Amino acid sequence: MIKIENLTATVEENEILKGVNLEIKKGELHAIMGPNGSGKSTLSKVVAGHPAYKITGGSIKYLIDNNYVDLTTLEPDVRAKEGIFLSFQYPIEIPGITNLTFLLESFNQVCEHQGAPAMKEKEFRYFLKPKLEMLQMSESFLERSVNGGFSGGEKKKNEILQMSVLNPRLALLDETDSGLDIDALKVVADGVNRLKSADNSIVLVTHYQRLLDYIKPDFVHVLYKGKIIKSGDKTLALELEKKGYDWLIS
Amino acid sequence: MNSETENIILTDTLSLKIEKDLTKPLLITFTTTEKTQDSTFYPKIFIDTIPGVKATIIERYIHTGKVQNSYTTNTQTTINLAPNSNIEYIKIQDECLKAVHSSSFIGKLEQGATLNFFPISIGANGSTNKMEISLLGQNAEANIYGFYQGRNEQRIENSIIMDHASPNSISTQRFKAILENSAKGAFTGRVKIAKNAIGSNANQLHRALLLSDQASCLAKPELEVNADDVKCGHGATVGQISEEELFYLMSRGIPRKNALKLLFIAFTQEIIDMIENNVARNICELHLSKTYDKKIKQQKRVCK
Ligand SMILES: Nc1ncnc2c1ncn2[C@@H]1O[C@H](COP(=O)(O)OP(=O)(O)OP(=O)(O)O)[C@@H](O)[C@H]1O
Ligand SMILES: [Mg+2]
Numbered sequence: 001m002i003k004i005e006n007l008t009a010t011v012e013e014n015e016i017l018k019g020v021n022l023e024i025k026k027g028e029l030h031a032i033m034g035p036n037g038s039g040k041s042t043l044s045k046v047v048a049g050h051p052a053y054k055i056t057g058g059s060i061k062y063l064i065d066n067n068y069v070d071l072t073t074l075e076p077d078v079r080a081k082e083g084i085f086l087s088f089q090y091p092i093e094i095p096g097i098t099n100l101t102f103l104l105e106s107f108n109q110v111c112e113h114q115g116a117p118a119m120k121e122k123e124f125r126y127f128l129k130p131k132l133e134m135l136q137m138s139e140s141f142l143e144r145s146v147n148g149g150f151s152g153g154e155k156k157k158n159e160i161l162q163m164s165v166l167n168p169r170l171a172l173l174d175e176t177d178s179g180l181d182i183d184a185l186k187v188v189a190d191g192v193n194r195l196k197s198a199d200n201s202i203v204l205v206t207h208y209q210r211l212l213d214y215i216k217p218d219f220v221h222v223l224y225k226g227k228i229i230k231s232g233d234k235t236l237a238l239e240l241e242k243k244g245y246d247w248l249i250s
Numbered sequence: 251m252n253s254e255t256e257n258i259i260l261t262d263t264l265s266l267k268i269e270k271d272l273t274k275p276l277l278i279t280f281t282t283t284e285k286t287q288d289s290t291f292y293p294k295i296f297i298d299t300i301p302g303v304k305a306t307i308i309e310r311y312i313h314t315g316k317v318q319n320s321y322t323t324n325t326q327t328t329i330n331l332a333p334n335s336n337i338e339y340i341k342i343q344d345e346c347l348k349a350v351h352s353s354s355f356i357g358k359l360e361q362g363a364t365l366n367f368f369p370i371s372i373g374a375n376g377s378t379n380k381m382e383i384s385l386l387g388q389n390a391e392a393n394i395y396g397f398y399q400g401r402n403e404q405r406i407e408n409s410i411i412m413d414h415a416s417p418n419s420i421s422t423q424r425f426k427a428i429l430e431n432s433a434k435g436a437f438t439g440r441v442k443i444a445k446n447a448i449g450s451n452a453n454q455l456h457r458a459l460l461l462s463d464q465a466s467c468l469a470k471p472e473l474e475v476n477a478d479d480v481k482c483g484h485g486a487t488v489g490q491i492s493e494e495e496l497f498y499l500m501s502r503g504i505p506r507k508n509a510l511k512l513l514f515i516a517f518t519q520e521i522i523d524m525i526e527n528n529v530a531r532n533i534c535e536l537h538l539s540k541t542y543d544k545k546i547k548q549q550k551r552v553c554k
Contacts, residue, residue, distance in 0.1 A: 048501050051493065080503035094495050096516025105512065106502035113503070145516075146498075162502060 001026050001170050001201040002047070003068060006058035008226075009046050016042045018226035019058065024170070026063070027198040031212060031237060032205045034223035035245055040205045041089050043223065044172040048086040049076035062170070080106075081113035083169030087159040087176045089205075094146040099158070102146045103128070107165050131164045134194065136187050152179035160191050167195070172203045177211040189214030209241040222248055254529045255308070265296040268305050268335075275306035275530045280323070282346065284315030290322040297328070299335040306338040306527040313346035313373070320348040320375075328356045331363035333387060338366045340530055344537050345373040347404070352378045361387025361416075368525060371398035371406050372537060382411045385419035385447075393422040397521045399541065400433030400465075409438040414447040414480075423454040425469075426521050428514065430461035440472040443480050453483040459517055460488060511542045 002024050009017040016039045024030055032040055046053045047060060049071075061068040064082055071079065094102070100121070108118040119127060125142070132139060135157045147155050156176050163171055173192065177185055192215055196202060204215060212220075212234060220236040221228045222245065230236065230248050255277035258264065264278065280293050295309060311323060323345065331337055345351050351374035357365050371377045383392045398406045412421045427435045441452045458467035469486035491513055499509035518538060525531040 050497055050501075075506070076497060076500040077503050077505045077509075080501055086501055088498070092494050092498055094498065094513075094516060096519040097512050101512070102499070102502070105504055105508065106499075109505065109508070110503040166503065 001028075001063050002071075003061040004043075004047075004058070005061075007043075007046070007055065007060060008057040009042060009053050009055050011042065011053050015056070016053075016226055017046065020223070020226070020228060022221065022228060024201045024203065026201060028218045029196065029202045029204070029215065031217040031220045031234075032203060032223055033207065033220065033237065033240060038223045039226045040223050041174050042226075044086050044089075044174045044203070044205060047071070047079075047170075047172060048084060049074065049079050051076075077109070078113075080166070080168075081110050083200075085163050085166055085168035085171045087156070087163060087171065087173040089174040089178070091147050091155040091159055093148050093150070095148055097146050098142065099144055099146050100125075100142040103142070103162065103165055106162065110166055128161075128165070131161060134164070134187075134191055135161055136184075137161060153181060153184050156180055157184065157188060160188055164191065164195055169200045170203070171195070171200070172205070174205045175207065176204070177206055177208060185211065186214065209237045212237050224249060255533075260293050260295070260309075262292075263294040263296075267298040267300070268303050268337075269300050271303055272305035275308055275527050275533075277308045277310065277533070279310045279312060280325075282311075282313045282315065282321055282323070282349070284317045284319060286315070286321040287319040288321065290324060292324050292326070294325070295327045295329075298330050299332045299337065301332040302334045303332075304336040306340070306530050308340045308342065308530055308533060310340075310342040310344065310533075311351065311373075312342075312344050313349065315346065318346045318348045320350070321346075322350040323352070325351070325353040326356075327354070329358070329365070331357065331359045331365055331390075333360045334362040336364045338368075338526055338530065340368040340525065340534060341370065342534065342537055343369075343371045343373060343377060343379075345377075347373055347375055347402075349374045350376045352376075353380065355379070355381045357381075357383045357392065359383070359385050359387060359390035359392060362389045363387065363391075365392045366524065366526070367392065367394045368521070368534070369394065369396045369398075369408065370534060370537070371396075371400075371408075372541060375403065376405045378407045380409050382413070383421070384413045384415055385421065385450075386415050387419075388416050389418050389420075390416065391420040393524075394424070395422075395521045395524045396425040397427070397518055397538075398425070398435060399428040400435060401430045402433065403431075404433045405435075406433070407436045409436075410440060412439070412441045412452060414441070414443040414450045414452060414477075416444075416447055418449040419447060420450070421452045423456075424521065425456045426518060427456075427458040427467055428461065428517065429458060429465035429467055432462075432464040434465070435467040437467070437469040437486075438472065439470070439484070440474065441482060441484075442474045443477050443482070445476045447477045448479045450477065451481040453481075455484070456486040458486075458488045460490060514542050
């Protein structure tokens with residue numbers, strides 16, 4: 001689905017990614033772990049096309065219509081339309097735009113690009129109903145402004161709601177588990193599991209083995225100082241939980 | 251014309267008294283055409299109310315000519331609110347971009363009266379709006395929710411004198427501005443609290459969004475407080491379109507153009523949402539919506 005090779009990237013002149021190599025195939029689920037500040041969110045934002053992050057070397061190739069294309073030339077909205085989704089570590093609040101207006105505009109833009117018919121508000125509300133139920137979110141969240149006054153956990157649920165609306169091919173979930181209570185973690189994990197299929201790929205950025213009890217990764221990577229220094233299967237996460245990162249670094 | 255409103259064509263001087271609650275908003279329109287080159291107009295409006303009435307009034311300046319031309323409108327509005335009356339007053343200045351618009355708005359509020367005033371400036375090359383509100387009776391309340399925007403060489407100046415002349419009077423001044431190219435905005439909000447106006451509460455907030463380095467905005471609060479036990483607050487911010495908000499919207503498949511439009515609407519919405527009457531709110535939104543697309547073209551691309 002995506003091939004990242006020797007990727008280097010800077011933000012505000014600081015080199016954060018220092019040669020990342022990562023290939024994710026269709027249907028795979030990868031977990032990325034690593035100490036604070038190692039570049040996990042940077043990697044996700046670079047893939048989603050955040051303008052503050054400059055790519056200085058390497059490449060990102062993404063599968064569109066059975067061809068690998070250079071992702072870096074595409075605007076963020078085009079990447080989203082082509083099925084890339086980033087669940088933000090810190091979803092921002094946008095006062096003045098209701099969640100419903102936002103979701104509907106987003107959904108219809110993506111539909112238009114993919115050749116699917118647009119929906120009107122009424123139909124869209126009907127379409128959202130089971131998704132809200134799945135995430136145990138009340139419909140009142142639609143009437144509030146985007147993430148406006150949402151609790152930390154509610155913001156994360158709102159991200160997964162957006163994911164379920166857009167049905168992406170490649171989802172990057174940046175610490176979606178952080179800030180969720182035990183029940184909410186289950187709800188969100190169930191949601192992600194239901195959205196997972198043989199045709200899409202998921203990258204989970206997490207600090208906790210706990211999430212991986214619910215969502216089983218095929219691969220686990222450790223990102224440290226802008227490089228992937230270790231990859232393994234899910235037993236690596238258990239090992240990290242016990243031993244921390246020190247044994248990998250020294 | 252719109253049947254959801256009671257319509258009045260303004261030509262010269264209009265005097266009226268509101269003697270019962272109005273179910274439909276009163277829409278007073280002053281129209282200039284392509285024949286108005288080099289003319290100066292002095293439209294005047296006098297409004298009185300009887301105690302306890304409730305009404306929504308829209309005063310609007312529009313240009314229907316296909317060709318832009320320079321002319322001057324010098325408007326004067328005086329409104330006297332009888333005790334406990336409640337008036338929602340919306341002034342839409344959507345003149346042609348070569349015009350000069352200069353307005354004076356005088357409001358006098360008696361005991362328990364409420365005025366919600368929405369000065370909205372969209373058009374005219376130069377626009378000067380003076381507002382003078384006197385809270386003459388106890389518990390009188392005046393809220394000014396203003397919005398103005400400018401592009402190219404447009405100059406917009408709003409100045410307010412909010413006079414708290416009796417106890418427990420309340421006032422709000424909340425303004426938002428979007429300025430681009432070399433447009434310049436100025437805002438002066440003076441609050442006077444008289445010696446006997448104890449227990450009064452006045453607050454003021456001005457927020458400007460600058461879309462270019464050449465655009466500028468100056469907001470100046472002036473407080474003159476002579477009474478004890480009053481609450482006064484003021485603040486002013488100047489900002490740019492948030493790149494993080496823009497990215498968030500784009501990362502969900504919304505193209506830059508549409509995302510900017512949403513953000514402009516979001517910025518102005520806080521003001522427009524305060525309009526209670528639906529019909530009046532729709533009329534405002536209609537005037538504003540045609541300006542968004544023009545602005546979007548001006549925004550420089552940040553993404554590769
Ligand atoms: N906009 C920015 N300006 C300056 N430095 C930044 C910016 N964004 C990220 N960085 C720096 O880049 C480094 C990597 O940050 P990043 O957010 O990618 O880490 P992370 O691995 O996601 O950490 P965490 O586990 O704490 O979320 C940090 O040192 C951070 O301070
Ligand atoms: Mg992070």
